[in-house]
Amino acid sequence: MTEYIQVLTTIDRRETAELIAREAVEKRLAACVQIVGPVTSIYRWQGQVETAQEWQLWMKTRQELYRHLEQLIRQTHSYQTPEILSVPILSGLEAYLKWLDQSVAAGEVTPS
Numbered sequence: 001m002t003e004y005i006q007v008l009t010t011i012d013r014r015e016t017a018e019l020i021a022r023e024a025v026e027k028r029l030a031a032c033v034q035i036v037g038p039v040t041s042i043y044r045w046q047g048q049v050e051t052a053q054e055w056q057l058w059m060k061t062r063q064e065l066y067r068h069l070e071q072l073i074r075q076t077h078s079y080q081t082p083e084i085l086s087v088p089i090l091s092g093l094e095a096y097l098k099w100l101d102q103s104v105a106a107g108e109v110t111p112s
Contacts, residue, residue, distance in 0.1 A: 003063035004089035017055040030059040031103035
């Protein structure tokens with residue numbers, strides 16, 4: 001069975017969120033990217049409690065494409081240590097998962 005995942009990241013600029021989303025879909029690393037925000041994030045960084053306005057990106061893909069998607073995010077992301085999390089999709093509408101398969105690269109992709 002194919003392993004499907006959602007990859008989550010947050011970023012400080014909507015324009016950069018849209019750039020990552022568009023590249024991920026164009027390169028067939030994600031079938032769909034949803035941009036949510038702005039959201040308020042409160043977190044600890046370098047010993048201080050920080051507050052930031054961010055945009056979340058939720059990217060639907062297959063596990064086998066994760067490292068390529070992570071590489072794309074890291075190349076474009078402005079944060080020193082960006083949040084990049086992979087969340088398993090345990091089940092889903094069969095037709096949606098079929099569409100997801102047809103929308104992303106078949107198997108491993110070559111780095112660009």
